[in-house]
Amino acid sequence: MSDTTTPPPFTGPTSVPPEIDAFLRGADEAHAAQQAAPAAPRPSWEPLGPPSSMPQPPPPPEFQPYQPDPYEAQSIADAPVGANQVPVSDEPRMPAAPDLSIELPRGVYDATRRVFLTKGYVRELDGEDEEALAKLRTPAEWFDGVVALGIARMGDIDFNQLSFEQAKSLTGTLLPGEDMMVYLKVVTATFGPDRDIKYQCQNARCGREIETTLHIPTDFPVVLPEGDYLPTYDFPSSKGRITYRLVTSADEAALLAQSTETTTSAEMTSAALVKSIIAVNGLPPQDPESFVRSLSIRDRQALLEVIASRQPKIDMSLSIECVCGFHNRFLLALPELFRP
Numbered sequence: 001m002s003d004t005t006t007p008p009p010f011t012g013p014t015s016v017p018p019e020i021d022a023f024l025r026g027a028d029e030a031h032a033a034q035q036a037a038p039a040a041p042r043p044s045w046e047p048l049g050p051p052s053s054m055p056q057p058p059p060p061p062e063f064q065p066y067q068p069d070p071y072e073a074q075s076i077a078d079a080p081v082g083a084n085q086v087p088v089s090d091e092p093r094m095p096a097a098p099d100l101s102i103e104l105p106r107g108v109y110d111a112t113r114r115v116f117l118t119k120g121y122v123r124e125l126d127g128e129d130e131e132a133l134a135k136l137r138t139p140a141e142w143f144d145g146v147v148a149l150g151i152a153r154m155g156d157i158d159f160n161q162l163s164f165e166q167a168k169s170l171t172g173t174l175l176p177g178e179d180m181m182v183y184l185k186v187v188t189a190t191f192g193p194d195r196d197i198k199y200q201c202q203n204a205r206c207g208r209e210i211e212t213t214l215h216i217p218t219d220f221p222v223v224l225p226e227g228d229y230l231p232t233y234d235f236p237s238s239k240g241r242i243t244y245r246l247v248t249s250a251d252e253a254a255l256l257a258q259s260t261e262t263t264t265s266a267e268m269t270s271a272a273l274v275k276s277i278i279a280v281n282g283l284p285p286q287d288p289e290s291f292v293r294s295l296s297i298r299d300r301q302a303l304l305e306v307i308a309s310r311q312p313k314i315d316m317s318l319s320i321e322c323v324c325g326f327h328n329r330f331l332l333a334l335p336e337l338f339r340p
């Protein structure tokens with residue numbers, strides 16, 4: 001991340017008007033109610049979860065499992081001893097004590113004081129956390145769990161004194177890009193900053209295995225939007241002045257939980273806008289669902305774009321050039337980083 005292109009980070013606290021406070025708190029309560037829902041009954045013989053705390057989502061199509069080339073293996077076996085050998089250092093990789101401090105662009109929202117807390121610390125996850133994570137069902141829940149467990153402190157709030165659900169209701173107020181920033185910090189604190197990653201070259205005539213080392217603190221730069229974070233923003237639409245807030249990670253989780261295989265992207269757009277829009281011409285819309293459906297497609301698209309443009313962004317794709325000259329572009333699956 002270059003200092004010359006990055007606007008100075010927003011440094012809180014920011015006071016929040018009561019209406020958004022009520023709105024955010026409503027989202028928190030809905031989220032808490034959802035969390036409190038009883039778990040589906042399980043037969044007593046069913047194991048509680050996978051042995052690892054890390055769910056294994058199906059590999060995305062970009063990641064072809066590496067198929068060793070039998071001819072290449074043969075030629076290496078035939079090569080004289082000492083050929084093609086890379087000197088290996090005997091020194092163990094001893095990472096320096098990691099920097100656990102984190103500064104978020106907008107931060108965790110404390111509803112009781114109506115402030116955003118931007119500065120804090122993450123911590124290394126331990127076996128107790130691993131057991132807690134193993135009980136979470138979906139990859140999305142697991143990711144939110146890593147973020148909630150991994151924060152040690154934000155502002156003057158000591159997360160070690162909070163229950164998991166309390167911590168989750170606070171981290172649910174983060175912006176989705178901030179969630180990612182916390183996740184990268186936590187996996188760095190837990191497993192160190194470097195990951196050796198293997199991929200297969202996507203050039204059909206090559207197919208070589210590419211090995212690379214990621215350095216998490218520098219390989220995933222954050223792009224921050226220009227300007228300060230505000231509790232709410234205004235958007236001029238053909239139906240008047242729309243006041244909206246940014247979509248939080250709890251909103252995203254709720255949208256994900258609501259969606260089914262038959263949910264269309266237009267329905268997802270409507271659901272996201274219902275969460276985001278808090279007033280029209282200064283008054284809360286009487287029927288938010290009808291209002292977002294009555295908006296023109298042009299207004300809906302423009303509003304979604306401006307909402308997205310205010311989010312901090314982290315590029316999780318990797319560009320790797322193979323020795324064959326082919327430029328490979330991979331999208332990194334998040335659990336790939338949750339290991340030494």
Ligand SMILES: [Zn+2]
Nearest residue numbers: 201206322324
């Ligand atoms: Zn290649």
